[in-house]
Amino acid sequence: MSTTRTRTAVVLAAATAALGLALPSASAASCSTAWGSQPETVSDGGGGTLDDVRAGRHDCYDRLVLDLDGIDAADVGYDVRYVPQVVQDGSGRPVPLRGAADLQVVVHTPGHTDAGAATYDPRTDAEAVAVGGYRTFRQVAYAGSFEGSSTVGLGVRARLPFRVLVLDGPGDGSRLVVDVAHTW
Numbered sequence: 001m002s003t004t005r006t007r008t009a010v011v012l013a014a015a016t017a018a019l020g021l022a023l024p025s026a027s028a029a030s031c032s033t034a035w036g037s038q039p040e041t042v043s044d045g046g047g048g049t050l051d052d053v054r055a056g057r058h059d060c061y062d063r064l065v066l067d068l069d070g071i072d073a074a075d076v077g078y079d080v081r082y083v084p085q086v087v088q089d090g091s092g093r094p095v096p097l098r099g100a101a102d103l104q105v106v107v108h109t110p111g112h113t114d115a116g117a118a119t120y121d122p123r124t125d126a127e128a129v130a131v132g133g134y135r136t137f138r139q140v141a142y143a144g145s146f147e148g149s150s151t152v153g154l155g156v157r158a159r160l161p162f163r164v165l166v167l168d169g170p171g172d173g174s175r176l177v178v179d180v181a182h183t184w
Helices: 002-019
Strands: 040-042 049-057 061-069 078-083 101-107 137-146 149-156 162-168 174-181
Touching: 040 162, 049 137, 061 101, 061 137, 061 149, 078 162, 101 174, 149 174
Parallel strands: none
Antiparallel strands: 040 078, 049 061, 061 174, 078 101, 101 149, 137 149, 162 174
């Protein structure tokens, strides 16, 4: 019986190689994608300022991080959801994004001080963070800050599962984290 299993494994491996297919890696098998793709909202909170937006790559997901200054994690309010099109705060103008799905990330924190000085000023609104070479992210665009909230548009490869976390630090601030899985 073990000879039959060995032959089957050898034939399967040869067929896989001949067709140019890749077997799933051990790390892919351990990736949890049970997050879902429904909106995630915490309406309480607000305050502080948006100071930076950055991104990172992980084995199972791509990560977007919004750095918030002067606000505790318990006070961060947000709304993250897939939308037909992300629009600019205030004007309602469409924000074109690369990718097959648009994820709108709204944090109830302004990107400016009470006096109107910008605390977050990306290199360009359309390319707020460079995400070339990422598996899931296609584009990060800053859609602006209006009436105490800031919006970031995230163009993704497809409508994939995501999760939202709020973490303490650094310093007297916190971070709004959006992870988008590479697969379902």
